[in-house]
Amino acid sequence: MPDCVKCSVVGADLLNNARLNKGTAFTNEERSEFGLHGLLPSNVQTIDQQIERAYDQFKQESKSALRQNAFLNGLHFQNEVLFYKLLETHITEMLPIIYTPTEGKAIELYSKIFQRPEGCFLSIDQPLDTLEETMKRCAKQDHITYIVCSDGEEILGIGDQGVGGISISTAKSNLLVLCAGLHPHKILSVGLDCGTNNQDLLNDNTYLGLKKKRVRGKQYDEFIKAFVNSAKNAFPNVTIHFEDFGISNARRVLNEYREELCCFNDDIQGTGAVTLAAILAALHISKCKLKDSKIVIFGAGTAGTGIADAIVDAMIHDQSSKQDAISRIWLVDKQGVLYDDMSDDLTPAQKPYARDASEGKDDMKSLSDVIKKIKPNILIGCSTKKDSFDQNVCEQMAENHERPIILPLSNPTKLCEAEPKDVMKWTKGKALVATGSPYPPVENNDDNKIVISECNNALVYPGIALACILSKSSKLSNKMLYAAAVALAELSPAKEDESKGLLPDVEHVRSVSTHVAVAIIKQSVEEGLSKNENIPKGEDIKEWVEKNQWSPEYKKLVKE
Template identity: 45%
Template sequence: MKTMDIIHNPFKNKGTAFTEEERRKLGLIGTLPGSVQTIEQQAKRVYDQYKIRPDGMQKRKFLMEVFNTNRTLFYYVLSHHIEELLPIVYDPVIAPAIEQYSEIFMLPQEAAFLSIEHPEDIEESLKNAADGRDIRLIVVTDAEGILGIGDWGVNGVNISVGKLMIYTAAAGINPSQVLPVSLDVGTNNQELIHDPLYLGLKKARVTGKEYYDMVDKFVASARKLFPDVYIHFEDFGRDNATKILNKYRNEIPVFNDDVQGTGIVSLAGVLGALEISGQKITDQKFLTFGAGTAGMGIANLLCKELQLQGLSEEEAKKHFYLIDKQGLLFDDTEGLTPEQKPFTRSRDEFDNSEELTNLEAVIKAVHPTVMIGTSTTPGAFTEGAIREMAAHAERPIIFPISNPTRLIEAMPKDLLEWTDGKALIATGIPVEDVEYKGVSYAIGQANNALIYPGVGLGVLASKARLVNDQMISAAAHSLGGIVDTTKPGAAVLPPVSKIHEFTKTVAKAVAQSAIDQGLADPDITDAEKAIEAIKWEAKY
């Protein structure tokens, strides 16, 4: 490797931390300032520079410059300030970063860009992007359904990059073993199609057989090139997300964060809330407000949990009510998706089924105890609706988890006031503690970043052949159990500031489940040792 190639390789570059001996050995004498710094000194300089940036996008742009030049230093800074920096590298600042991706593009960040117009190049593209690295984890997106902002075509590769950052910062996944992948199948976003700077295909999204053939070829090529790879599907559209997950989940280790990750963190939050209230999950009535990919992923996982607790599938489904754009979903509602159909209700159950088109009316008819919002409809949880829910639930569990902030169904301060402090709340955005009647209420963040890094670490550590429902339930229970039930106003989910601790807890639960079920590598019998063996640290 040439001298300058080392400095320009983000996986090998140490910048001013190269020792004098290393500089002589690698031919770097005279190419760097004379002072040799520690990573701690470098990190202080980076953090000081970060703090003077005026807003989220400027802060993120600066951090990406560090990411592009020195991965070890980037992850050292991120891991030491993760609670502060997580909203910058991921949600909510990831949204404008995706929207502006083509305009501010500088470097591809070692991502693989696969085009539906050239399926013959898929294997070569993956190989080129990997550049000889031992890839163990891929986050792939076609960016049709980026929660809150919709279809952003090839710009959505930023979501793959951001997710992988959290995998490394929270779980210690080696950054040289990950690969962000963009499936460019076109876009239905007319703004992008007419944008002269847009970097993706300027055509309507390809659907049907040609689309699924591309996904098949991607999966086959990835498994051929990287036999141990774990594939994380991200932000696929509602018509494709579950279908793709179900196609591969019984064959290889795959995960869909929108279908499963949102479901796991929501289930964990519900379990945490029930720890506080002292109630049983089998006694709850669940209302899902927004029955798209995320909403149905939540309903499915909660339903499976009820079955694991002893209910039959038929009994479990009687606990669920779905509201989408049409109102409460009935078995004769037009336009139902395959995921929605098993959870619809019969009109015979209600005297006023034709009137159940808005949230407050449905709450009056159903009396839910758990309500989860994934609608991206700001302010949808109105005062009237919430007061009606609180009138029939001792400790209403209310999770407005749509994000970014401008799309949240209700703010925690209002929910606490409207329920007189009874509500057990989690949101999809970071929220400061809320003071109400002398009690400080910590608001849990139902952020998928709380869960998917631990799941991935557990799968990779155990070399699990599959990711099944038992492993997912184990992840949710491990996270939901980290609740301080003795503290008034306790959060239903652990804080992001402790992400390193509970990520390991989740990983251990997942790996142990794989071992117990015989899904792990036969040579792996100790979950904790397996996790420690693969964890990467940001140090030179």
């Protein structure tokens, strides 16, 4: 009985089981069979009626986004299917509540507003040989195919949040279910508690994590290694998603394990792929080629170097040499353009992009100087330095190129390099713009409204996750990431109408994720990385992917 679910619990225990609970939607037959008469009002309702009620309750909390976040979390603990169906129905409105920016505030207050645990808590102080059993216990005997983990060091632009980092893992997991149809019972959200350097948390009596400075060095590396090995042993073919690790560990950990198993860092690879997609869509309009472009990236941290790597891989795909591709990218950080005589201060990710110090650094002390001398056609902001793309910078971009590509990606909005309306005003409507946070449409000079796309990782990483799971890929290759970016760019509304966004609206994220997943699966098969022999060929792949996606629908319960 494929549309039925076996159930061994009855009565109040069933109503308290979020995975099985239907609330007022239990049929009279189910109420009789599972001892629910008297525990529910007599009127049997549809899920649509339940959504109407839940949405009204959500709107009643409209004065506080944090209270709306708490309401949705409460619904998740009560009725899993209804939670995801409500989000699916109102995705554009609710995405900022269950993820950035509201989830960031909830994470900051994690220990103060804590009510009940969710996910798997692993501590660097626990015996390493207990990690596997701990994860199995938290997985509730489910066949886990995807793990989202965070050590909480660099959360959503708000820094070290210690044990509160578990909530970024659970938030990402919820988006994987919502956006790509991953089965909620096959994802494990993991918090890796390694201490915290956030003194406010260490001084807080309510703080729930380890009350110690963040552990680094050999002990940290041994903990991560034990975690990865335990995950592989407990859940064969699992994909591990590293989220919001600090700059000193994010790329290092990814590089350590990406050849060993299928793993992914959204801050590096997801940001790179979605930004590359926006660039490819914009280049289609500007009639420029990527391999002929000059790119300035303002902010050379995890995101900035991840974007640079994605661009280099794309240029190599277009027959550029790696050396030539790197030469077309200028990384600018707090010390200015990165040069090779700064090597002691550069991270391993930054060093390949360091310019020859003989290029004339004295001429490029400010971002404006860089734009004036380099004349880039693409300017990307990952600096969290508000208003750094000022009028002078934007006017120079428009003076140098007919359709400059300007991407102020820092979020939240209070940290954005420029307001889209200002960019459009200063470039006289010439700029092609996408941002890291949602913005309303901007009126252009001809009174047309220009849609400003949000360069949201949620447009790409759910599809990547879905593809890794279904293909059973042994690793996530650079070519698979490039395939994801190209697939997303193919869906650009601006290709048909330049007033539309460079990227699809998040409202369509489910179909976007399917499209992205299909492209990645094909690439995995082509490279010989897929271990799934049941993948169909040709056009049948999309239908096969859709059949393997989970949807929030009530199933008939039958006694086990």
